Amino acid sequence: MKFRNLIALVITAAFALIILQAFTITPAAGEITLNEFGKADINNRTAQLYLNKSVNTDNKKVIYQESKNLESGSANIVTSVVANYRSFDTLGEITVLFLAAAGIGVVLNLENSKKKKFAADDSSLILNTGIKLLFPLLLLAGTYIFVYGHLSPGGGFQGGAVIATAFLLKMLSDNKFEIKEISITLVESTAGISFVGLGLYGLVTRGSFLENFMATGTVGQLFSAGIIPLIYIAIAFKVGAELTNIVKNLIEA
Amino acid sequence: MIDLIYKIGHFLLITVFATALGLLFMGIARKIIARIQKRYGPPVYQPYLDVLKLFGKDAITHGFIFDFGAVMALGGVIATLFFIPLGSWQLYSMEGTVLLVIYLLAVASLGMAMGTVGSGNPQASIGISRALTQMLGYELPFLVILFSLIFRYQTSSIWGLMQAQAGSFLNWNLFAYPMMALVAFVVLIGMMGKKPFDAMIAPSEIGSGPVVESGGKYLGMLLLQKSITIIIELALYVNLFLGGADNIFSFSFKMLIVWILATMFGSLFPRFRIEDGVKFFWKWPLGIAILQALYIII
Amino acid sequence: MLTKYIFVPAAAAFAAYILNKKNKKAGATITALVSAYLLLSLALIYGSWELNQSFNLSLMGYQLEFLMALTPLSWLFAVLTSAISLLIAVFSIDSQADFKFSSVFNLNFLLVIGSIMGVLFARDFLTLFIFWELMTWTSFYLISSGKKKMAGRAAYRYLILSAAAAYSFLMAVIFIFQQTGSFAFEPAAEFLLNNSAPQSILLLLAISLPFWVKAGIFPLHVWVKDAHGNAPKEFSPFLSGMLLKVGFYGLIVVFHQLSFFKIIENTIAYRGLPLLSYLFALLGAVTIITGTILAIRQEDMKKLIAYSSISQMGYIIIGIAIATPLGFSGSMLHLMNHLIFKSTIFLALAAVIYRTGTTKMYEVGGLIFRMPLTFAAYLTAIIALAGIPPTNGFISKWVIYQALIEKGYLFLALAAFFGSIASFMYVFKPLSTVFLGQLKPQHQEIKEVPLLMKIPMLILIGVIVLFGVFPGIQMNIISQISGDLGIETVNYSLYSIQGAFGAWNSLYIFNVFAAGFVIALLVFGLAKKSKLVGLLDTYSSGEYVTDAESYHYAYQYYRPFDRLFDNLAAKSLTGFYETLTANLLKSGESFRRIFAAGRVQNYALYSVLLFVILAAVGWII
Amino acid sequence: MLNFLEEWSFFGGSILLIFIGLYGVLSRKNMIKILISLGLMDTGVNLLLVALGYVEAANAPIINSVNPSNAAAFVDPIPQALVLTSIVIGTAVLALGLALVMKIYDKYSTLNISEIRGLKW
Amino acid sequence: MVNLTLIIALPLLMAFTMPIFKMLNSKLPKFIALLTTAFNLIVLSSNFTEIMAAPLILELGGWQAPFAINLYVGPLALVAAFLINGSAFILSIYNLSQDYQFDDKFYLLFLMITAGASGMVMTGDLFNLFVFIEITSIAAYSLTTFAGGSSYEASFKYLIIGGVGSVFLLLGIGFTYSAVGSLNLAEIAASAGLINPLLLQITALLFLIGIGIEAELFPLNFWVPDIYTEAPTAVSGIMSGAVSAAGIYALARIFFTLFPAQQFFNYLLVIGVITLIMGELIAYQQENIKRMLAYSSLAQMGLIVTVISLGTEAAVKAGLFQLINHSILKVLLFISAGVLISAAGSKKIKDLAGLGTKKPTAAFGFTIAAMGILGVPFLNGFISKFMIISSSLNADQFLITFLILAAALIEIAYYLKVVQKLYFEDLEIEVKNTAVITVPVILLTLLIIGLGVYPQLIAEPLEKAAAEILNNSRYIMTVLGGI
Known part of the structure; x- marks a missing residue:
C-alpha cells in the first residue's frame, strides 16, 4: 500500500506548509497577525489584566508578600488563571478525565472477566525495596506540589499525576498490593462533589458559579488564594484517583 | 299520428324489399362463383328456398343469451336500414347519420357475437375474436375516408353527401377521389366478409366460425341479417361514391354492379390469416386513405 | 359553510374506524350515510355560486389566507364524488365481509372523500396543495391495503410519482407566492398573464404536473395499472372513477382559470390550435393507443379495465386540449359518462371477485347462468364503454368526433377512432371469458350477489340508459360550467345535441332501435319453438369433449392481434x-x-x- | 535579538511534530502506532500553543521572591493554562483509545487497522 | 430567575455522585437521570420570558464578562438548549424501561453528554467550547461501547477522527488567541476585521474542519453511520437529536459571529448540498434500519447547514425550525426503531416485516415520524419544508431548491419502504417481548402534531433567534457593553 502512504504524505505536507505560511505572513498596515516568536505582546490584552490581577478592580501593583486582598490572590498567575479566572475550563477538564476513567471502566468491563495480575510473584528484590522506599517520598512530593500550587509552579493536576505514579510503581512491584475499586470511586466522587460544591457555594453566596468567596490574604502566604488551594486539593485527589484507576484497569484487563 | 303509421308502413316495406334484394344478390353471387369455377351452381332463387326451409325446421338453443343475441343482431340491422337512403326513399333526414350507421352495424355484430359465444362452443368464440380483430382492421381506413368526406363536404349526413355529388356523373366521388373509392371498395369486401377476408367463418379451420351452433330459425335469421347487411353496405358505398340515384331501380342496378365486381374480386384471392389481414388493411388502404385525407385538409 | 364538506367526512372517518372494529358492516354504512348526506346538501346549494369562505392565518411570519368557494365545476365534481362514494359504500357493506383491513379501508375512504372535497373547493394553491397531499397519502394507504406484496409496490410507485409532481407544484406555487404575495388563483392568473410567456408557461406546466400524473396521461400513466389491479376491489371503482377525474379538474383549472390558453394564444399554431395544446392532445391520442393495445393483452380483468380507463382518459384530454366549445362539452360529457359506466364495470367485476375470489379471467367462465344481474349490469356498461348508440358513451364520443372533424385534426381523429373500435375488442373479452362460455365445475353452486350489492348496479344501469336517452340533463350543468369558464355553450335540448355537422337526436334513435328489435322479435316468435340443450352438447367437429375446463376458450383471447404488438408491449414505460x-x-x-x-x-x-x-x-x- | 535558529526552533519544531503525528495517523497500520502518533500530534499542538505565548527574555508568571512585583516582564500565562487543560484531555483520549484497542485486539486478534473492516456498509 | 449555569453544574454534581447513588440502591441512577433532565427543562422554561426580552450574560467566577469565561444565552441558545434537554428528558423516560450492564456509568455518561451539549450551546468562550466539544465526544466514545460487539470498532474510529478534529480546533484557537489576544467570542468578533485575510482564511478553515466533524458535514461525517448503528438506541437518539444540534449551533455561532465572510458561507453551502445528496442516496441502499436512519439524519444535517448558510433571515429561521423538527422526529424514529429491532431480534429491515400489528405503538410512532419527515400536511415537517423552499427560492437559488426537493423525494422512497414493510406484509418471525414505550411515543406525537397544526407556538423564539445570530454586532455590543 505504498501508494496510499504517498498520498497521505503529500496531503499532510501541504497541510503543514499552509500552517507554516500562516506564520510567515507580513502584515499590511493596521492588520494584526500571529506574533513572531518571543514577541507575544501582552499589554492591553486580557493577559495583562490577569498579570495585574485587575479584572474587576483596577489594581496596578502586585507585590510579593505585601499586596493584600487582591481579587485572586495567588502568586502563581497560571494557577490563578486555571483555578480562578477560567476555573470553568478546569471543571470541564476534570469531567473529561472522569468520563475517560468511567469509559475505560466500561470498555474493559472488569467485573466479570478474571483479573490478571501484572507483576510476577518474585519481582526482583531491588525493585521491591526501592519502591518501598520511594512510595512515601513520592506521596509527600505530590502533596507538596498541589498544596503549594498557588505559590510555586505546579498544581492539582501535576500533584495528582505524581501520586498516581506512586501507586503505579507500587502496583508494578508487588502483586499483593490491592486497591479496592470502592475506595477509588469514593475518593473520586467526594473530590468531584467538593469541587462542584465549592462552585455552587460561590453561586449561592456571591451570585455566580465558581466565584471566590474566601478572603484572598496577602500574595505569597500559604493561606493566600481564597478557594484556589481547596480547588487544587480536590483536583489532586480526583486526578490521582482517576489516573490510578485508569492504570489499574489497564493492568488488570 | 297518420304520418307515424305511414312511416311504419314505409319502414316495413323497405325491410321486406331489402331482404328480398339481399337474398337475390346472394344467389347471383353463388352463380357467378360457380361460373368462374366452371360449374353451373345453384339457381339464383336458391337463398329464398334455404330461408323458407330453415324457418320450417326445429332448432336447438343454448339458453336465453343465445336467443337474445340472434334477435339483437337482426333488430340492430333492421334499425340501421332505417337511416340509409335507398335511391329516393329517405326516411330520416337527420344529420350525423354516417357515424351513426357505422356504430349501428357494430350493434348488430356485437349482438351476434354475444349470442354465438353464449352457445359455449370454443370454435364460435375463436370466430368472434377473429371477426372483432378484423373489424378493427377494416374500420380504421373506412373511418379515415369518412373523416375526409365529412370534412370535404362539411356535412355528416348521407343524404347531404349524396346531394353533393348530384349533377353529371363526373363529380361522383368515384371520379373526384378515385383512390378513396378504391380503398372503400377493398374495405367493403372486408366488411362483408367476402373471400380474402373471411378468416372469421373459415369452414376448414373453425367449422364455419360463429354460426356453428345456430341451426333452424337461428340460421335463417342470420341469413336474413346477412342479406340486409349486404344491402346496407352496398347502399352506403353507392351513396358515398356513386352519387346515389333518384329512383330505386337505378340505385339497385348500381348496387348490383358493385356486388358483382366484389364477388369476382373476392373469388380470386386465397384467405388472409387474421393478423396478416389486419396488417394488410393498415398498410395500404390506411396509408392511401391518410394521404387522401391530408390532401383534402391542406 | 363549505368546510363542513371536509370536516364531516373526516370526523365520520374516525367514527367509522372505531365502530368497524366491532362489526364489519358499521364502517361501510357510515360511509354510505355520510356520502348520502353530502349528496343531499350539495343538491340543496346548487346555483349559489357566490358561496365562499376564507380564513387567514399568520404563520411563521407569512400572511396566508385559505379561500374556499363553490364554482359550477367544483359543484359537479363534488356531486359525482359523493354519488359514486354512496354507491360504493352501499356495495361494500356486504362485500367487505372477508376483507381483513376493512376498518382501515373505511377510515381512509372517508378521508379521501373529505380531501377531494377540500381540493375541489380550494380557491388558493396552499389549500389545494394540502388537501392534494392528504388525498395522495390516504389513497396510498387504501391501495396498499389490497393484495399483499403487489399492492405495496404499486402504491409505493404511485406515491413516489405523485410526490415528485407535488414537489414541482410546490416549487412553482411558492415562486408565484414570492412574486404576487398571495396564493389565491386570481392574482396568480393575472400575474401569469402579464408575465413573460415562456416563464409563465413553465410555471403553469410545473403546477399542472401533479394533475397530469393523477389523470394518468401517457408518459405518467405507469402507476394506473398496478394501482387499480391491486387495490381492494371496492376501491378500484372509486380510484378509476373519481381519482383520475380529480386530475382533470386540476387541468381544467390550470387551462381556463389560470388562463393557460390565453397565455399560449400567440405562440405558433397548428391549424388554429396553439402548438402546446396540440401537443397535449397528441399526448392524449398516444394515451388512447397505448391504453387500448395494452388493455387487449391483459389476463387480469381489473388490470384490463384499468388500461381501458387510461385510454378513455385520452379522449377527455383531447377534448379539453382542443379548447373548442364542442370539444370541452364533449370531454365533460365523456368524463361523467366514463365515471358512470366504469364504476358499473368495476362493481360488476367486484361482485364476480366477491363470489369467485379470483381476478384472472381464464379461471372463471359461464357466470351468466349463476349471476344474471351482474351480467346485465356488465353488458349495459360495456355497451356504453364501446360507445354503441342508445347509451351515453356514444353521445360523448360522438360529440368529441364532431369537435375533431370540425377542426380537421386527422391524427387525433385516427387515434380516437382506433380507441373506440378497439374498445369493442377489449370490452368483449371479459364478457365472453367471464360471463359466457362454459361454467366451471367449482363455480356450479355460486349464487347471485346479495341484495345490497345489486342495488348500486341497478341504479347505475338506469343512469346509463337515462343519460343515453336524455343527455340534456348533463348538458345543463356543462353549459353552466362552460359559461362560468368563459367558453361558449353548445346549444342542446333535453334529448338532442347540436354537433358541428348535425344534431343528434337520441330519443328518435332509441325509438327506431326499439322498432327494429320488435320486428326481429316477431320473426323469432313466429318460427317454431326451439329445444333447450346443455352447454356441453355442442358441435365439436369430432373431438371428444369431457370437462368444461378445456372447452372454454378464454386464455389469450386475441393472441393473433397481440402478436402484432408483442415487441412494443415488451419495452413498457415502467421498465x-x-x-x-x-x-x-x-x-x-x-x-x-x-x-x-x-x-x-x-x-x-x-x-x-x-x-x-x-x-x-x-x-x- | 534571537537568531533564526532560536526563533524557528519552536514554531518549526512544533509544526514538524504535528506533521509527523498527522502522517503517522494517516499511514501507520498498527493501531497502537496510530494512537502514539495521535499523542505526538497533541504534544505538537500544545508546544505550539505555549510557544505562541512566549515573550523573549521574560520569566515564568509567578510572583515570588525572585521577581517580587508584577512590574517585571512575564510570559503570557493564558496559553499555559490552556495547555494544562489540553494535555489532560489528550491523555484522557489516549487512555480511552488504548482501552478500545485492547478490546478490539481481543475481538479481531489483530492490531492491523486495515483488517478491521467490519463496518463496511 | 434561576441561574442557568445550573443546567451544566447540576448534571455535573449528579454525575460525580452517581457511583454513590448506585451503592445506595441499584435502581436509583435511572431516576436521577430523569429528575436532572426534568429539572433542567424547568430551569430553562423559567428563564424563557427573560431571555426573549434580551440575551442573558452569565459571568462564571464573578469576573467581568469579556475577560473570563461567560455564558451567553440568547434566544437561539435557549431554543437549542430546550431541544437538547428535551430530547434527553424523553430518552431518559425511554431508558426507564431499558437496563444496561453498568447502568450507573451509563447514566453518568448520559448526563454528561447532555451537559456537554448544553455547554457547547451556551458558552461564550472559544476554549470553553473546545472543552465542551471534548466532553461530548469522549462521552460519546464511551457510550457507544455499551452495545458491545463491533461498537468498540465504531467508537475507536470516531476517537481517531475526533482526535484529528480536536488538533485542528486547538490550532485554530491558538491562532485566534495569538492574533486577537482574547478567547472571548465577542472580543474576537470585535477585532476580527483587522486580522490579515490570509490568516483569517486559514483559521476559519481550521474551525470549519474542527467543528464540521461535530456538525456532520460531508467529508468529516463518516463516523456517523457507524456510531448511530452500533450505539444503543438511547445513545443514537441523544446523538442525532441533541449533539448534532449543538454541533450545528457551534458552526453557526463561529461562522456568523467570528468569520461572517461570504466566501465561507459558499463553502458551507456546497458542502451542505453534497452531504444532503450523498446522505439520501446512500440511505436508500441500506438494509440495516439504524444505518438508514443514521444516513438520513446525516442528510438532514446537510440540509440544515445548506439552508442556514443561505444567510437570509427567512432561511435561518427555516433552518432552525427544520433543526427542531428533525430532533423531535429523529428521537421518535430511533426509539421506535429500537423497540422494533429488539422485537424482531435483527436490525435488517426485511426482518421487520409485519410488525405493525404486533407492536402497534412502536410501528405507529415510526410511521408518524416518517410522515412528519416526509412533509405530510398538518405535521411539523410540512411547515418547515414549506419555509425551506420559500426561503431558498427567495434567495433565488433554483438549483439548490431543486436538489433539496430531489433529496426529499429519495427520502420519501426509503422511508415508505419501511412503513410498507411494517404494515402491509405478513409476519414471519415470532415476536420477542420488548420495552413499553407508550409514554415517549405519545409525548413526541403530540409535539409533532402540535407543531404541525399550530406552529405559532415557537414562531416568536425562532424569529428572535434568527435575528440574533445574524447580526454579530449586537452580540458584541451585549457582551462588551460595559467596556
Whole structure:
C-alpha cells in the first residue's frame, strides 16, 4: 500500500506548509497577525489584566508578600488563571478525565472477566525495596506540589499525576498490593462533589458559579488564594484517583 | 299520428324489399362463383328456398343469451336500414347519420357475437375474436375516408353527401377521389366478409366460425341479417361514391354492379390469416386513405 | 359553510374506524350515510355560486389566507364524488365481509372523500396543495391495503410519482407566492398573464404536473395499472372513477382559470390550435393507443379495465386540449359518462371477485347462468364503454368526433377512432371469458350477489340508459360550467345535441332501435319453438369433449392481434422508469464504496484533504 | 535579538511534530502506532500553543521572591493554562483509545487497522 | 430567575455522585437521570420570558464578562438548549424501561453528554467550547461501547477522527488567541476585521474542519453511520437529536459571529448540498434500519447547514425550525426503531416485516415520524419544508431548491419502504417481548402534531433567534457593553 502512504504524505505536507505560511505572513498596515516568536505582546490584552490581577478592580501593583486582598490572590498567575479566572475550563477538564476513567471502566468491563495480575510473584528484590522506599517520598512530593500550587509552579493536576505514579510503581512491584475499586470511586466522587460544591457555594453566596468567596490574604502566604488551594486539593485527589484507576484497569484487563 | 303509421308502413316495406334484394344478390353471387369455377351452381332463387326451409325446421338453443343475441343482431340491422337512403326513399333526414350507421352495424355484430359465444362452443368464440380483430382492421381506413368526406363536404349526413355529388356523373366521388373509392371498395369486401377476408367463418379451420351452433330459425335469421347487411353496405358505398340515384331501380342496378365486381374480386384471392389481414388493411388502404385525407385538409 | 364538506367526512372517518372494529358492516354504512348526506346538501346549494369562505392565518411570519368557494365545476365534481362514494359504500357493506383491513379501508375512504372535497373547493394553491397531499397519502394507504406484496409496490410507485409532481407544484406555487404575495388563483392568473410567456408557461406546466400524473396521461400513466389491479376491489371503482377525474379538474383549472390558453394564444399554431395544446392532445391520442393495445393483452380483468380507463382518459384530454366549445362539452360529457359506466364495470367485476375470489379471467367462465344481474349490469356498461348508440358513451364520443372533424385534426381523429373500435375488442373479452362460455365445475353452486350489492348496479344501469336517452340533463350543468369558464355553450335540448355537422337526436334513435328489435322479435316468435340443450352438447367437429375446463376458450383471447404488438408491449414505460431510478441510486452505491469504505484512515485523510482543497480554493480566488 | 535558529526552533519544531503525528495517523497500520502518533500530534499542538505565548527574555508568571512585583516582564500565562487543560484531555483520549484497542485486539486478534473492516456498509 | 449555569453544574454534581447513588440502591441512577433532565427543562422554561426580552450574560467566577469565561444565552441558545434537554428528558423516560450492564456509568455518561451539549450551546468562550466539544465526544466514545460487539470498532474510529478534529480546533484557537489576544467570542468578533485575510482564511478553515466533524458535514461525517448503528438506541437518539444540534449551533455561532465572510458561507453551502445528496442516496441502499436512519439524519444535517448558510433571515429561521423538527422526529424514529429491532431480534429491515400489528405503538410512532419527515400536511415537517423552499427560492437559488426537493423525494422512497414493510406484509418471525414505550411515543406525537397544526407556538423564539445570530454586532455590543 505504498501508494496510499504517498498520498497521505503529500496531503499532510501541504497541510503543514499552509500552517507554516500562516506564520510567515507580513502584515499590511493596521492588520494584526500571529506574533513572531518571543514577541507575544501582552499589554492591553486580557493577559495583562490577569498579570495585574485587575479584572474587576483596577489594581496596578502586585507585590510579593505585601499586596493584600487582591481579587485572586495567588502568586502563581497560571494557577490563578486555571483555578480562578477560567476555573470553568478546569471543571470541564476534570469531567473529561472522569468520563475517560468511567469509559475505560466500561470498555474493559472488569467485573466479570478474571483479573490478571501484572507483576510476577518474585519481582526482583531491588525493585521491591526501592519502591518501598520511594512510595512515601513520592506521596509527600505530590502533596507538596498541589498544596503549594498557588505559590510555586505546579498544581492539582501535576500533584495528582505524581501520586498516581506512586501507586503505579507500587502496583508494578508487588502483586499483593490491592486497591479496592470502592475506595477509588469514593475518593473520586467526594473530590468531584467538593469541587462542584465549592462552585455552587460561590453561586449561592456571591451570585455566580465558581466565584471566590474566601478572603484572598496577602500574595505569597500559604493561606493566600481564597478557594484556589481547596480547588487544587480536590483536583489532586480526583486526578490521582482517576489516573490510578485508569492504570489499574489497564493492568488488570 | 297518420304520418307515424305511414312511416311504419314505409319502414316495413323497405325491410321486406331489402331482404328480398339481399337474398337475390346472394344467389347471383353463388352463380357467378360457380361460373368462374366452371360449374353451373345453384339457381339464383336458391337463398329464398334455404330461408323458407330453415324457418320450417326445429332448432336447438343454448339458453336465453343465445336467443337474445340472434334477435339483437337482426333488430340492430333492421334499425340501421332505417337511416340509409335507398335511391329516393329517405326516411330520416337527420344529420350525423354516417357515424351513426357505422356504430349501428357494430350493434348488430356485437349482438351476434354475444349470442354465438353464449352457445359455449370454443370454435364460435375463436370466430368472434377473429371477426372483432378484423373489424378493427377494416374500420380504421373506412373511418379515415369518412373523416375526409365529412370534412370535404362539411356535412355528416348521407343524404347531404349524396346531394353533393348530384349533377353529371363526373363529380361522383368515384371520379373526384378515385383512390378513396378504391380503398372503400377493398374495405367493403372486408366488411362483408367476402373471400380474402373471411378468416372469421373459415369452414376448414373453425367449422364455419360463429354460426356453428345456430341451426333452424337461428340460421335463417342470420341469413336474413346477412342479406340486409349486404344491402346496407352496398347502399352506403353507392351513396358515398356513386352519387346515389333518384329512383330505386337505378340505385339497385348500381348496387348490383358493385356486388358483382366484389364477388369476382373476392373469388380470386386465397384467405388472409387474421393478423396478416389486419396488417394488410393498415398498410395500404390506411396509408392511401391518410394521404387522401391530408390532401383534402391542406 | 363549505368546510363542513371536509370536516364531516373526516370526523365520520374516525367514527367509522372505531365502530368497524366491532362489526364489519358499521364502517361501510357510515360511509354510505355520510356520502348520502353530502349528496343531499350539495343538491340543496346548487346555483349559489357566490358561496365562499376564507380564513387567514399568520404563520411563521407569512400572511396566508385559505379561500374556499363553490364554482359550477367544483359543484359537479363534488356531486359525482359523493354519488359514486354512496354507491360504493352501499356495495361494500356486504362485500367487505372477508376483507381483513376493512376498518382501515373505511377510515381512509372517508378521508379521501373529505380531501377531494377540500381540493375541489380550494380557491388558493396552499389549500389545494394540502388537501392534494392528504388525498395522495390516504389513497396510498387504501391501495396498499389490497393484495399483499403487489399492492405495496404499486402504491409505493404511485406515491413516489405523485410526490415528485407535488414537489414541482410546490416549487412553482411558492415562486408565484414570492412574486404576487398571495396564493389565491386570481392574482396568480393575472400575474401569469402579464408575465413573460415562456416563464409563465413553465410555471403553469410545473403546477399542472401533479394533475397530469393523477389523470394518468401517457408518459405518467405507469402507476394506473398496478394501482387499480391491486387495490381492494371496492376501491378500484372509486380510484378509476373519481381519482383520475380529480386530475382533470386540476387541468381544467390550470387551462381556463389560470388562463393557460390565453397565455399560449400567440405562440405558433397548428391549424388554429396553439402548438402546446396540440401537443397535449397528441399526448392524449398516444394515451388512447397505448391504453387500448395494452388493455387487449391483459389476463387480469381489473388490470384490463384499468388500461381501458387510461385510454378513455385520452379522449377527455383531447377534448379539453382542443379548447373548442364542442370539444370541452364533449370531454365533460365523456368524463361523467366514463365515471358512470366504469364504476358499473368495476362493481360488476367486484361482485364476480366477491363470489369467485379470483381476478384472472381464464379461471372463471359461464357466470351468466349463476349471476344474471351482474351480467346485465356488465353488458349495459360495456355497451356504453364501446360507445354503441342508445347509451351515453356514444353521445360523448360522438360529440368529441364532431369537435375533431370540425377542426380537421386527422391524427387525433385516427387515434380516437382506433380507441373506440378497439374498445369493442377489449370490452368483449371479459364478457365472453367471464360471463359466457362454459361454467366451471367449482363455480356450479355460486349464487347471485346479495341484495345490497345489486342495488348500486341497478341504479347505475338506469343512469346509463337515462343519460343515453336524455343527455340534456348533463348538458345543463356543462353549459353552466362552460359559461362560468368563459367558453361558449353548445346549444342542446333535453334529448338532442347540436354537433358541428348535425344534431343528434337520441330519443328518435332509441325509438327506431326499439322498432327494429320488435320486428326481429316477431320473426323469432313466429318460427317454431326451439329445444333447450346443455352447454356441453355442442358441435365439436369430432373431438371428444369431457370437462368444461378445456372447452372454454378464454386464455389469450386475441393472441393473433397481440402478436402484432408483442415487441412494443415488451419495452413498457415502467421498465424505463425502473432503470432510471435504479442507476440513479446505484450511483449512491458507488459513491459510498469510494468514500465510506470503512477505513478510518481514509476518513481522517478526507478531512485533511478538505482543509487543503478549501485553502487552495481560497488562495486562488 | 534571537537568531533564526532560536526563533524557528519552536514554531518549526512544533509544526514538524504535528506533521509527523498527522502522517503517522494517516499511514501507520498498527493501531497502537496510530494512537502514539495521535499523542505526538497533541504534544505538537500544545508546544505550539505555549510557544505562541512566549515573550523573549521574560520569566515564568509567578510572583515570588525572585521577581517580587508584577512590574517585571512575564510570559503570557493564558496559553499555559490552556495547555494544562489540553494535555489532560489528550491523555484522557489516549487512555480511552488504548482501552478500545485492547478490546478490539481481543475481538479481531489483530492490531492491523486495515483488517478491521467490519463496518463496511 | 434561576441561574442557568445550573443546567451544566447540576448534571455535573449528579454525575460525580452517581457511583454513590448506585451503592445506595441499584435502581436509583435511572431516576436521577430523569429528575436532572426534568429539572433542567424547568430551569430553562423559567428563564424563557427573560431571555426573549434580551440575551442573558452569565459571568462564571464573578469576573467581568469579556475577560473570563461567560455564558451567553440568547434566544437561539435557549431554543437549542430546550431541544437538547428535551430530547434527553424523553430518552431518559425511554431508558426507564431499558437496563444496561453498568447502568450507573451509563447514566453518568448520559448526563454528561447532555451537559456537554448544553455547554457547547451556551458558552461564550472559544476554549470553553473546545472543552465542551471534548466532553461530548469522549462521552460519546464511551457510550457507544455499551452495545458491545463491533461498537468498540465504531467508537475507536470516531476517537481517531475526533482526535484529528480536536488538533485542528486547538490550532485554530491558538491562532485566534495569538492574533486577537482574547478567547472571548465577542472580543474576537470585535477585532476580527483587522486580522490579515490570509490568516483569517486559514483559521476559519481550521474551525470549519474542527467543528464540521461535530456538525456532520460531508467529508468529516463518516463516523456517523457507524456510531448511530452500533450505539444503543438511547445513545443514537441523544446523538442525532441533541449533539448534532449543538454541533450545528457551534458552526453557526463561529461562522456568523467570528468569520461572517461570504466566501465561507459558499463553502458551507456546497458542502451542505453534497452531504444532503450523498446522505439520501446512500440511505436508500441500506438494509440495516439504524444505518438508514443514521444516513438520513446525516442528510438532514446537510440540509440544515445548506439552508442556514443561505444567510437570509427567512432561511435561518427555516433552518432552525427544520433543526427542531428533525430532533423531535429523529428521537421518535430511533426509539421506535429500537423497540422494533429488539422485537424482531435483527436490525435488517426485511426482518421487520409485519410488525405493525404486533407492536402497534412502536410501528405507529415510526410511521408518524416518517410522515412528519416526509412533509405530510398538518405535521411539523410540512411547515418547515414549506419555509425551506420559500426561503431558498427567495434567495433565488433554483438549483439548490431543486436538489433539496430531489433529496426529499429519495427520502420519501426509503422511508415508505419501511412503513410498507411494517404494515402491509405478513409476519414471519415470532415476536420477542420488548420495552413499553407508550409514554415517549405519545409525548413526541403530540409535539409533532402540535407543531404541525399550530406552529405559532415557537414562531416568536425562532424569529428572535434568527435575528440574533445574524447580526454579530449586537452580540458584541451585549457582551462588551460595559467596556
